[in-house]
Amino acid sequence: MNSTIKNRSEILFLYDVSFANPNGDPVDENKPRIDEETGINIVTDVRLKRTIRDYLAEYKGKDVFILETRDKDGKLRTKDDRISDFGSNEDIIEKCIDVRLFGATTAVKDKTMTLTGPVQFGYGRSLHKVNMTYIKGTTVMPSQSGNNQGTFTEKYILPYSLISFYGIVNENAAKNQNIPLTDEDIDLMLEAMWNGTKNLMSNSKMGHMPRFLLQVVMKEKNYQIGELNKRIKFVHDVEDEELRDIKDGKIEIKELVESLNANKDKISAVRYVADERVVFSLNGDVCDIDDVLKGFSVEKLSF
Template sequence: MYDVSWANPNGDPMDENKPRVDEETGINIVTDVRLKRTVRDTLMELGHEVFLREERTEDGNRKTKEDIMAYYDNDPKKVLERCVDIRLFGGTFAIKGDDQNAFSLTGPVQFKFGTSLHRVKVELIKGTSIMPSAADKRQGTFTEVYVVPYSLLAFYGVANEKAAEATHLTEDDLDAMFKALWVGHKAGTDVITRSKFGHEPRLLVDIVYKPDALTHIGELNKLVAFRSEKADEAIRDISEGVLDLSGLAEKVAKYKDKIEKVRVLVSDRVRVAPAVEAVFAEIPVEPFPWSDET
């Protein structure tokens, strides 16, 4: 979970780049692609190699997938060995010179769309720029940006151990992804642009199931709620409500025999009820190995 203050968490390019909102419910939506972009960019900043990256040719054009694939000698094995994002999220690529051989892997890590825990209101902020446009060199141009004053967003994902065998995903890869999720929404370059600045990570939960468990809880984002005395659209800060984990606690109690351990990180500004220890009673709770770094 992370929140956004006076920013655009995920603009829709087909609708004036407005924040994505479900017209029926007023719920803010962020796509899984947007989340993965933040993870990839942050992984690169943390020193990991990723395949889906932006590179440009000498004349300034963006390199294609095929261009980058050539960098790995069109060898899928080299891509898997070196690129953590493909081991995490999979990918499909055509291999140059071999029209019959496509490189396709289902990613073991998948996320549902993120949704806000409350209704949001989209605001249009207008302004002016001191820099004139080419059409009118006498005065600056008008600017406008669509933002949400506040949105607390919850994502749910799964890491499938069977698909992980095909991509050679490791525990170290998963730890790197979790770190990128937290750091990416706190200090990553990806969220310090004008439209994105204002992100903060609030809660990260990793439920690790026992090796023989043939199930998982699922829909974790639907088991949490944000309780506030304010009307949804009037909420402006995480301190104006309580993160209600009672639904998660009830579900965890039914699955506790199938859970090996849980790893949790909570922002110090979040009020949680019941306490994390109560939510995961009788289950080992550990910090993430990098928690102290952040």
């Protein structure tokens, strides 16, 4: 059996959406979440975790605790039902990859579990202002008996949003809570972030694409660089609201590379995958990400 993770690591994940809703707000007509002060698109960590959970359950056949399931009559099953599927708290932790990754809080009958997940993500934020668009349409089928024509449909989308997420894998949280999180679990999570984003194919989510995923594995204990998402920029010549494609700009990585180089003696490995359509720049000049990272122990991820 694989051993519990020993190293802390940091994760930077970029993906974009085209004419889709990356994360609707259910108390505001399911509109995309936008910071009113800055015009920046916001995506909750819960949305990203759902992408990961769904992929692990549906495509990798992994046991996932926080998952929508229904009984034979089509009714949603409760948390109590899910606990009964797995048994004791120890069984849930051992069997369910999402609990090992993100922790869980349960208080059902005589079973209480409070675990802080070793993997934590902040909110995702777009690297530019966004422009919310309202779309109205029609359906061919009447909404109820007696109507002679179809009804109107409406939804809110973003023509484009390039979103960055930052996360930390905390080895101490795993060790101190006896959570058997393994490097294999982390690898599966990274795969789920990349391929799970591609597999968001509902009506509101069609149009998602992963663009860049970076894991910086530390060898220095209790140390991280921090805020990797704030060390990149999306540089472009058009107005923010006119952006429509990843090719409309370049990912400027000067500050990110400077931070990596300044911490080279504390870094064990750099692991990454980049979409072929992404253009990176270093101090304004187009660069090859492979060349930029040559000085590190590098692993190119392949999913």
